[in-house]
Amino acid sequence: MIKPASPETTSTLSKKDFATDQEVRWCPGCGDYAILNAVQSVFPSLGVPKEKFVMVSGIGCSSRFPYYMNTYGFHTIHGRAPAVATGIKIANPDLDVWVITGDGDALSIGGNHLIHAMRRNIGIKILLFNNRIYGLTKGQYSPTSEEGKLTKSTPFGSLDRPLNPLSLALGSECTFVARSVDVYQQHLMQTLRQAAEHKGTAFVEIFQNCNIFNDGAFDNFTERAVRAEMNLELEHGKPLLFGAKKDRGLRWTGQSFEVVELGNGITEKDILVHNAHDPEPTFAFGLSRLTPPKAPMPIGVYRQVDAAPFEERVWGQIRHVKSQKGDGSLEKLLSAGDTWEVKE
Amino acid sequence: MEDKKTVSVPRERVDDVVVRFAGDSGDGMQLVGSQFSTTTAVLGNDLATYPDFPAEIRAPAGTLPGVSGYQIRFSSYDIHTPGSVADVLVAMNPAALKMNLIDLKKGGTLIVNSDAFTTRNLERVGYSSNPLEDHTLDGYRLVKVPITDLTRKALESSSIPSKEKDRCKNFFALGITYWLYNRSTDVTEKWIKDKFKAKPDLVEANLLALKGGIEYSRAVELFQSTYVVPPAKMPPGKYRSISGNTAVALGFITAAQRAGLTLFQGSYPITPASDILHELSRYKHFGVVTFQAEDEIAAITSVIGASFAGCLGITTTSGPGMALKGEAMGLAVMTELPLVIVDIQRGGPSTGLPTKTEQADLLMALFGRHAESPLPVVAAATAGDCFWMALEASRIAIEHMTPVILLTDGYIANGSEPFLIPAVEDLPVLKPRFATSANGAGFQPYVRDERTLAREWAVPGTPGLEHRIGGLEKADITGNVSYDPLNHEHMVHTRAEKVARIANDLPPLEIYGPDSGELLVVGWGGTYGAIHGAVRRAVDKKLSVAQVHLRHLNPMPNDLGDILKRYRKVLVPELNTGQLSLLLRAKYLVDVIGYNKVQGRPFGTEEILTVIESHLEANKS
Numbered sequence: 001m002i003k004p005a006s007p008e009t010t011s012t013l014s015k016k017d018f019a020t021d022q023e024v025r026w027c028p029g030c031g032d033y034a035i036l037n038a039v040q041s042v043f044p045s046l047g048v049p050k051e052k053f054v055m056v057s058g059i060g061c062s063s064r065f066p067y068y069m070n071t072y073g074f075h076t077i078h079g080r081a082p083a084v085a086t087g088i089k090i091a092n093p094d095l096d097v098w099v100i101t102g103d104g105d106a107l108s109i110g111g112n113h114l115i116h117a118m119r120r121n122i123g124i125k126i127l128l129f130n131n132r133i134y135g136l137t138k139g140q141y142s143p144t145s146e147e148g149k150l151t152k153s154t155p156f157g158s159l160d161r162p163l164n165p166l167s168l169a170l171g172s173e174c175t176f177v178a179r180s181v182d183v184y185q186q187h188l189m190q191t192l193r194q195a196a197e198h199k200g201t202a203f204v205e206i207f208q209n210c211n212i213f214n215d216g217a218f219d220n221f222t223e224r225a226v227r228a229e230m231n232l233e234l235e236h237g238k239p240l241l242f243g244a245k246k247d248r249g250l251r252w253t254g255q256s257f258e259v260v261e262l263g264n265g266i267t268e269k270d271i272l273v274h275n276a277h278d279p280e281p282t283f284a285f286g287l288s289r290l291t292p293p294k295a296p297m298p299i300g301v302y303r304q305v306d307a308a309p310f311e312e313r314v315w316g317q318i319r320h321v322k323s324q325k326g327d328g329s330l331e332k333l334l335s336a337g338d339t340w341e342v343k344e
Numbered sequence: 345m346e347d348k349k350t351v352s353v354p355r356e357r358v359d360d361v362v363v364r365f366a367g368d369s370g371d372g373m374q375l376v377g378s379q380f381s382t383t384t385a386v387l388g389n390d391l392a393t394y395p396d397f398p399a400e401i402r403a404p405a406g407t408l409p410g411v412s413g414y415q416i417r418f419s420s421y422d423i424h425t426p427g428s429v430a431d432v433l434v435a436m437n438p439a440a441l442k443m444n445l446i447d448l449k450k451g452g453t454l455i456v457n458s459d460a461f462t463t464r465n466l467e468r469v470g471y472s473s474n475p476l477e478d479h480t481l482d483g484y485r486l487v488k489v490p491i492t493d494l495t496r497k498a499l500e501s502s503s504i505p506s507k508e509k510d511r512c513k514n515f516f517a518l519g520i521t522y523w524l525y526n527r528s529t530d531v532t533e534k535w536i537k538d539k540f541k542a543k544p545d546l547v548e549a550n551l552l553a554l555k556g557g558i559e560y561s562r563a564v565e566l567f568q569s570t571y572v573v574p575p576a577k578m579p580p581g582k583y584r585s586i587s588g589n590t591a592v593a594l595g596f597i598t599a600a601q602r603a604g605l606t607l608f609q610g611s612y613p614i615t616p617a618s619d620i621l622h623e624l625s626r627y628k629h630f631g632v633v634t635f636q637a638e639d640e641i642a643a644i645t646s647v648i649g650a651s652f653a654g655c656l657g658i659t660t661t662s663g664p665g666m667a668l669k670g671e672a673m674g675l676a677v678m679t680e681l682p683l684v685i686v687d688i689q690r691g692g693p694s695t696g697l698p699t700k701t702e703q704a705d706l707l708m709a710l711f712g713r714h715a716e717s718p719l720p721v722v723a724a725a726t727a728g729d730c731f732w733m734a735l736e737a738s739r740i741a742i743e744h745m746t747p748v749i750l751l752t753d754g755y756i757a758n759g760s761e762p763f764l765i766p767a768v769e770d771l772p773v774l775k776p777r778f779a780t781s782a783n784g785a786g787f788q789p790y791v792r793d794e795r796t797l798a799r800e801w802a803v804p805g806t807p808g809l810e811h812r813i814g815g816l817e818k819a820d821i822t823g824n825v826s827y828d829p830l831n832h833e834h835m836v837h838t839r840a841e842k843v844a845r846i847a848n849d850l851p852p853l854e855i856y857g858p859d860s861g862e863l864l865v866v867g868w869g870g871t872y873g874a875i876h877g878a879v880r881r882a883v884d885k886k887l888s889v890a891q892v893h894l895r896h897l898n899p900m901p902n903d904l905g906d907i908l909k910r911y912r913k914v915l916v917p918e919l920n921t922g923q924l925s926l927l928l929r930a931k932y933l934v935d936v937i938g939y940n941k942v943q944g945r946p947f948g949t950e951e952i953l954t955v956i957e958s959h960l961e962a963n964k965s
Binding site (some may be wrong): 020022044049050051052054055056057059060066067069071072073074075076077080082084085086088089090091092094095112113116210238314317318321324325326327328330331333334335336337338339340341342343344 | 382386387388440462490531562575578579580581582583584594596598601606608610627628629630631632633635637638641644645646647648649650651652653654655657671672675679765767768803804805806807808809810811813814815818825923937
């Protein structure tokens with residue numbers, strides 16, 4: 001929840017105010033460091049007093065995050081962070097509640113809480129660090145691992161079909177859905193700022209490299225040599241063009257997106273213009289189906305629509321009932337219904 | 345019905361009556377049962393009720409599994425159980441008769457809807473001949489009433505469809521019982537007018553049915569006499585009738601108000617606990633937040649979040665839900681946050697007997713989490729006591745900064761009894777210990793109160809108290825993550841000691857009966873009424889028997905060990921296979937005798953008295 005900056009508590013905030021004295025215990029080279037850096041860089045500029053931030057996590061490498069943020073923090077249990085965060089946000093809508101989770105935490109053990117948080121539109125920010133592997137338990141395949149993955153628990157290849165986090169979020173009609181990458185620092189910070197400004201549930205998938213158990217999982221679109229050709233940066237109101245020369249784009253076939261090159265009769269007019277505010281999640285869902293190498297990886301904000309957050313509706317209903325019935329009286333409550341008097 | 349001129353049959357005084365209504369689950373038996381109890385409560389009788397209904401919402405009509413019953417016992421003196429045998433049975437069909445006849449006392453009054461005793465209905469439940477015609481019911485006072493037909497006739501002037509008319513026959517039956525026991529129709533008339541205020545023709549129809557039952561009984565002199573049950577002598581004050589689940593709900597609203605906190609309930613629907621969610625969701629104007637979560641785990645974890653953020657958090661469930669909440673309870677133990685987990689026990693394991701009562705979750709409440717994970721456990725003794733124990737559970741949670749389990753059971757949750765309404769100003773004030781400023785080098789979340797060992801409640805949004813908590817082991821004082829072996833051992837002992845010290849604030853146990861003697865009967869939870877009724881009768885007979893009833897199961901009261909040793913024998917009746925017995929034997933090295941039953945039904949007073957007497961006999965020999 002973004003409020004006008006209160007000069008006493010926020011104007012002097014800097015990145016180091018958000019660092020704790022705890023030693024960061026991620027593996028050297030882990031993508032989590034980059035995400036921590038981006039979050040600590042963005043928070044001071046949000047105009048939110050430090051005491052109003054609450055970082056909530058589940059279990060996994062990413063879920064150690066709250067220990068490294070000098071805010072209120074709650075390292076909960078596996079998969080349950082969205083539910084704990086929901087309780088916090090309803091209890092005090094004034095708090096700025098961020099959930100830090102991973103692909104196993106959010107999509108496997110905690111899948112139910114994730115979809116219900118999103119369909120309710122509770123005003124929390126969910127950062128899903130997707131490294132497509134279980135890191136903390138030392139290298140089993142995750143719900144986002146590609147089929148056939150060779151891991152400790154699948155020596156002959158995994159048989160599970162992977163889950164697409166953005167398709168799931170859009171299917172749950174999440175009101176803010178975005179994607180970024182650990183190593184795209186500027187893009188990541190910009191995406192985090194957009195998420196922070198959103199009222200309602202903001203879901204951000206962040207591709208995060210696990211250099212120990214799944215190194216290079218995203219190289220086919222994040223390597224500098226292919227980055228321009230293999231990423232499509234989504235911008236509301238702009239055509240879905242990509243490539244170093246912006247000479248390729250996405251055309252809507254009526255069923256799905258196809259990648260086309262401009263020229264040979266195809267002009268910019270054939271390229272769909274991205275409308276993040278479309279009330280229907282259909283086109284955004286189409287975008288979420290695109291994956292390299294057949295198509296570029298869309299990054300940025302897929303969807304951002306305005307809808308009253310759940311916690312506002314909870315308290316709105318309470319205010320409404322109070323306005324109808326007046327403040328409840330305990331005395332009247334205890335002696336409600338049929339009563340009778342027993343005399344001495 | 346107070347028109348004495350038309351009363352041609354005599355009125356007799358009786359002091360203790362049990363009436364059972366039984367019919368299809370769609371026949372509205374729970375409704376007329378609760379109407380009868382409210383009416384009776386307002387007349388000043390002491391009462392206890394026992395609703396007994398199937399897990400299926402509408403099992404096929406006329407079948408044995410579809411039978412729903414509601415038993416009420418009312419009396420001119422104080423009583424503690426809904427009785428085990430009925431004086432009057434109202435059976436709306438052959439299935440209801442077949443299922444309930446066993447509980448009607450010999451010579452009891454049996455009122456049946458003779459219209460429902462068709463060949464088809466009889467065959468469906470395995471009657472080869474009509475029990476109303478053969479000699480099956482010879483030992484009873486059989487009152488055959490064509491209730492369906494008479495209801496239709498009473499509703500001749502009503503314009504509602506005939507199917508709807510037939511649905512009013514429960515009120516016709518209620519009218520008959522009101523006549524029999526000289527009950528006023530005021531309460532029920534008011535209820536009908538209120539309930540159907542949007543549908544005036546239903547108001548009219550149900551009132552016609554109710555009055556039709558009374559008029560018919562009067563006109564045909566259905567009974568040789570009618571009965572009057574004088575009001576019971578009870579402590580003076582204002583009373584209402586209350587069920588355990590309603591009492592739990594009111595207890596938590598009261599606790600939140602007396603603590604100055606927002607009440608946050610996170611729950612997932614489950615029988616027999618859902619009524620607490622229904623009840624609390626009506627009280628938005630008290631600022632109550634009710635959150636129907638996506639599952640049992642989200643229910644408790646949302647509550648943990650709300651408690652972290654400064655609310656009085658509660659989650660209400662039954663056995664299967666308790667099992668699912670186990671890991672989250674461990675988190676609440678580790679993070680030392682105040683919340684209350686309410687378990688309305690039912691028969692198990694697994695889905696078990698969803699609508700039937702049992703007391704078999706005691707050991708789960710105490711030990712059903714991994715590792716050393718102690719938390720306080722309290723249990724309510726009666727429907728009305730649910731109010732006080734909800735308040736007590738909240739007090740312990742808030743003052744000692746710990747999750748607390750409150751156990752009730754299906755029997756007291758759905759059953760109701762008169763409740764002496766407390767004056768608000770007499771209710772305890774609960775005092776949360778909120779941290780407001782740094783308590784060391786910055787804020788240290790695990791600094792403890794010297795006496796209770798409770799940590800401070802530091803609520804997000806408070807400047808300067810930013811801190812992190814979580815499920816990993818905490819370093820003492822700082823709350824930082826610590827894997828240090830000695831610190832872990834120290835913290836395990838500290839958490840246990842914090843819970844143990846709660847006993848220091850408990851009042852001495854009340855002993856009913858002699859201070860020492862032959863036999864002590866120790867119970868816990870919803871068996872209080874049956875045990876107390878039995879012990880009281882034993883004491884009246886000058887037998888050397890006393891009763892202690894535990895409401896605090898963890899920690900147990902400090903004086904319990906000494907009390908146990910003052911009697912030659914200790915008897916522990918429980919609706920499980922001996923869970924409290926196991927605890928008392930282990931903790932106090934007392935050779936307690938269990939009396940155990942797991943039939944999904946509560947104990948009866950007679951039953952316990954018989955057990956008491958058999959043990960006293962054995963003492964003699």
